[in-house]
Amino acid sequence: MDMKATKKKLGMKERYRALTRDLGWESSYQDKDAIFPYVNYEGIKVHDWDKWEDPFRLTMDAYWKYQAEKERKFYAIIDAHAQNNGHLNITDARYLSALKIFLQAISPGEYAAHKGFARAGREFPGVGTQVACQMQAIDELRHAQTQIHAMSNYNRYYDGFHAFADARDRIWYTSVARSFFDDAMSAGPFEFMIAIGFSFEYVLTNLLFVPFMSGAAYNGDMATVTFGFSAQSDEARHMTLGLECIKFMLEQDPDNLPIVQAWIDKWFWRGFRVLGLVSTMMDYMLPKRVMSWREAWEIYGVENGGALFKDLARYGIRPPKGWDDAEKAIDHMSHQFMLGLYQWSFGTSFHSWIPSDEDMDWLSAKYPDTFDKYYRPRWAHIKKLKAAGTPFKNYGLARLCQCCQLPSVFTEPDDPTLTCHRETVYKGEKYQFCSDGCKDIFDNEPEKYIQSWLPMPALFSELGGDVGAWMNWVSLRDGDDNGDYDGSTDQKHFNEWRGLATSNL
Amino acid sequence: MTVKSMKDYVGVSRDRVENFNGKQLVYVSWDHHLLFASPFLLCLPPETPFAELVSGPLTALVQPDPDAAAVDWSAVEWLKDNAPFTPDFSRSLAANGIGHKDQIRFRTPGLNALLNAA
Numbered sequence: 001m002d003m004k005a006t007k008k009k010l011g012m013k014e015r016y017r018a019l020t021r022d023l024g025w026e027s028s029y030q031d032k033d034a035i036f037p038y039v040n041y042e043g044i045k046v047h048d049w050d051k052w053e054d055p056f057r058l059t060m061d062a063y064w065k066y067q068a069e070k071e072r073k074f075y076a077i078i079d080a081h082a083q084n085n086g087h088l089n090i091t092d093a094r095y096l097s098a099l100k101i102f103l104q105a106i107s108p109g110e111y112a113a114h115k116g117f118a119r120a121g122r123e124f125p126g127v128g129t130q131v132a133c134q135m136q137a138i139d140e141l142r143h144a145q146t147q148i149h150a151m152s153n154y155n156r157y158y159d160g161f162h163a164f165a166d167a168r169d170r171i172w173y174t175s176v177a178r179s180f181f182d183d184a185m186s187a188g189p190f191e192f193m194i195a196i197g198f199s200f201e202y203v204l205t206n207l208l209f210v211p212f213m214s215g216a217a218y219n220g221d222m223a224t225v226t227f228g229f230s231a232q233s234d235e236a237r238h239m240t241l242g243l244e245c246i247k248f249m250l251e252q253d254p255d256n257l258p259i260v261q262a263w264i265d266k267w268f269w270r271g272f273r274v275l276g277l278v279s280t281m282m283d284y285m286l287p288k289r290v291m292s293w294r295e296a297w298e299i300y301g302v303e304n305g306g307a308l309f310k311d312l313a314r315y316g317i318r319p320p321k322g323w324d325d326a327e328k329a330i331d332h333m334s335h336q337f338m339l340g341l342y343q344w345s346f347g348t349s350f351h352s353w354i355p356s357d358e359d360m361d362w363l364s365a366k367y368p369d370t371f372d373k374y375y376r377p378r379w380a381h382i383k384k385l386k387a388a389g390t391p392f393k394n395y396g397l398a399r400l401c402q403c404c405q406l407p408s409v410f411t412e413p414d415d416p417t418l419t420c421h422r423e424t425v426y427k428g429e430k431y432q433f434c435s436d437g438c439k440d441i442f443d444n445e446p447e448k449y450i451q452s453w454l455p456m457p458a459l460f461s462e463l464g465g466d467v468g469a470w471m472n473w474v475s476l477r478d479g480d481d482n483g484d485y486d487g488s489t490d491q492k493h494f495n496e497w498r499g500l501a502t503s504n505l
Numbered sequence: 506m507t508v509k510s511m512k513d514y515v516g517v518s519r520d521r522v523e524n525f526n527g528k529q530l531v532y533v534s535w536d537h538h539l540l541f542a543s544p545f546l547l548c549l550p551p552e553t554p555f556a557e558l559v560s561g562p563l564t565a566l567v568q569p570d571p572d573a574a575a576v577d578w579s580a581v582e583w584l585k586d587n588a589p590f591t592p593d594f595s596r597s598l599a600a601n602g603i604g605h606k607d608q609i610r611f612r613t614p615g616l617n618a619l620l621n622a623a
Contacts, residue, residue: 041511188509340542377619378540385569396545396566399532399608407543417537417620419544421587421608429518430606432532447508447516454520460548461524 012057019059024127038123042188045253049126052248055240063135067142070230074146077226078153087157088501091219092287093494094485098215099151099224100160100350101277101285104167105174106208107147112181113196114140123189132241136197139234146230150223157497158490160349163475167349170474172398172455173341175405176277179452180270186448190249191263197242199267202308205235206300207275211282214290243308250315257316266444268320269437273404279334280341283363284355292366293334301326322437328413331367335375336409342382342484343394344407347467349476351485354383374416391484400454402431403438407456410434426450522605529605531598533563536584536612540570540619544608555601556594572616584610 010018027035039046080086090096114137121133148164155161168174184195213228249256279293309319342352355363360379364371385392398407412418413436422433426446433439442449463469471478480489508514522529529551534544547562559578567573583590585607592601603609 037511042509191509336539336542339539343542374539374620381540381571381619390569392540392569394541394545394566394569396533396541396547396562398543399534399546409542411539417539419534419536419539421534421544421610423586423608427518429521430604432606432608445508447510447514450518451516452519456546457520457525457530460528460530461520461526464526465548 015061016057016059019061020054020131021127023131032125036123036125038188039125039190042190043259044190044249044256046126046249047252049129051251052126052128053244054128054132055244056237058135058237060131060135063138066233067138070233071142071146074226074230075149078150078223081150081223081226082153085501086222087154088494088498089220089222093158093490094285094287094351094353095219095221096154096158096160096490097350097352097485098212098281098285099154099221100164101173101281102212103147103151103161103164104171104349105177105277107144107151108165108168108174109177109181110140110144110147112178112185113200114138114144116181116185116192116196119185120189120192129245136234136238136241139231139238143227143231143234146227150227153223157493159477159488160351160481160490163349166473166475170455171347171349171476172344172400172405172407173277173348175400175453175455177274179403179405180274183270183448184267190245193242193245194260194263195267195270197238198246198264199271201235201238202242203268203305204271204275205239206304207296208278209235210300211290211296212278215282215286218288218290219286246312247315250312250317261317262444264317265321266441268326269322269435269441270404272322272326273406273434273438276333276337276406280337283334283366284338284352284359289362294330294366297330321440322435325413325435325437329410331370332374332411332416335363335367335371336411339375339378339382340398340407340409343392344398345483346393346395346478347471347476347482349474349481351483351488351490353485354379354386370416386484397456397459399432400456401434401438402452402454403433403442403449405452405454406434408432408434520606525605529598531558531603532606532608533558534608534610535567535570536610537617537620538567538570538572538613541567544610549598551599551603552597554595554597555592555603558598559594571618572613575616576613582612582614584612 033040117133117137117140121130121137124130124133151161168178180195184192187195209228209231213225216224216228246260249260282289282291282293282296309317338352341348342354345352360371360376364376382392398409400406401408408419410420412420420435422436422439424431424433424439424443429450431442431450433442459465459467459470463473468478476482485491508516520530525548527550528548531547531549532544533547535541545563545566547558549558549562567576583592585603587608587610590609
């Protein structure tokens with residue numbers, strides 16, 4: 001026989017081809033449009049899917065190897081954290097409020113991203129895209145899982161961690177993140193890629209993860225630092241996928257530019273609203289702070305974001321429409337949001353508090369133009385009300401924005417003393433918004449956003465305004481999970497247990 | 506196009522007035538008084554006299570503000586749909602044209618203890 005012996009192993013390049021591009025085939029008895037029905041209706045024109053670049057050249061077998069190694073390291077550290085009483089090594093139990101918000105609002109977003117990428121991987125016709133989406137779908141599932149596992153140790157000792165899934169579905173301050181992902185998942189595959197792959201991963205991840213993970217490190221939370229590291233190497237791949245997708249669309253056809261620009265405008269603003277939570281965690285909830293929200297915005301928003309949009313300018317992309325309004329809000333948003341969280345703390349599954357005098361001095365140093373002028377007088381008055389035995393609780397609830405679903409705590413871009421009021425009438429019904437950015441998104445696709453399930457109106461439409469019934473429904477245990485940190489069970493337990501660990505009580 | 510979709514798509518509003526068991530939502534906001542982080546959300550029957558909205562829930566809700574005691578309700582300036590508006594205190598929300606999810610604002614020029622404190 002004259003058979004040529006094949007090499008035992010494929011080379012890197014051949015293996016890559018065999019495990020990605022070679023997995024696709026031309027359909028013979030089904031029409032391509034019937035197999036990929038969702039790829040045209042958004043108006044994006046693609047002429048050649050083979051032009052899709054795979055910057056990482058990662059194949060599934062290598063992927064599993066890397067991820068398994070990371071998992072082993074991650075769980076070793078999580079075990080060590082549990083065995084070494086990691087729950088007592090944090091700076092102060094106030095820090096846990098940031099973690100609780102993250103677990104209730106952001107970790108479920110990772111899971112939503114997993115579902116979204118699994119779907120996008122099926123809906124895109126190109127093999128390179130399919131494989132990249134598949135890996136990201138698995139990454140996101142892993143991130144949700146590792147985050148939940150990392151934080152589960154705190155659930156054994158502290159309140160507010162036990163019902164994060166109910167909080168995600170039903171409580172009011174998480175709906176900004178939930179609606180962000182619901183909006184993305186109910187869009188077509190290309191818009192989904194802009195929403196998550198570009199806006200969330202590229203524009204926002206740095207502002208979300210980097211300060212959050214440094215915050216965890218500064219405050220002695222090794223469990224969170226560990227999931228941060230474990231996810232970080234994936235994030236580089238996700239950011240590249242998002243940017244690759246955007247460049248691919250822009251290079252395929254000039255008609256794609258206005259569609260992509262409109263998505264960038266929309267998803268920048270939706271992402272910016274999610275950052276409202278992050279700004280508050282950074283400025284108010286870290287007992288030992290890393291940097292102010294303003295400083296983080298300068299580095300990750302202005303410098304990095306600015307460089308990115310400069311890079312995209314050659315395709316005709318301009319910075320997002322809401323950029324200037326965002327800049328005007330930077331020195332206000334964390335204060336406006338924390339004041340809201342404090343006055344509605346009877347309805348939060350975490351604790352908030354009145355900043356101490358030292359905290360306020362730090363805030364006025366970081367926000368010299370705004371804190372003393374607008375926000376210190378309010379906190380001082382709230383402090384007085386508490387000292388008088390009549391702590392401030394706002395039972396008026398809040399007007400939620402029909403688009404971002406946050407309470408309308410934000411002010412006019414050019415008047416920080418006046419709430420921003422925007423409204424529209426669609427098919428005879430009125431809708432309220434927190435900003436021009438959110439109103440524009442609604443006006444562009446009203447049939448989508450009239451369906452928003454808004455938590456505060458639902459308290460009246462579904463539960464007749466019964467706050468106790470609402471607490472049961474969202475799994476919030478009144479007196480344990482909610483209210484002022486000062487006097488809370490978390491505070492009492494932390495001080496007792498930490499006292500046992502550090503003294504001879 | 507009112508939504509990007511593959512075929513005709515009609516959404517159903519979640520917060521239609523008929524879902525509120527005979528009541529309606531009204532948003533009330535005190536301009537330049539941001540101790541209250543957001544406009545108040547009230548759920549009231551449309552037959553509620555305007556005077557009752559003011560003397561009942563609104564008066565109770567604004568109490569924590571240091572200006573609350575000095576408010577002269579007969580002299581405040583009202584806005585609806587972000588335009589000047591003169592409510593008839595003796596008539597109902599419905600008769601005053603205050604519909605479901607309408608935003609009522611009021612102004613009290615000269616009163617602003619928390620803004621001037623700094």
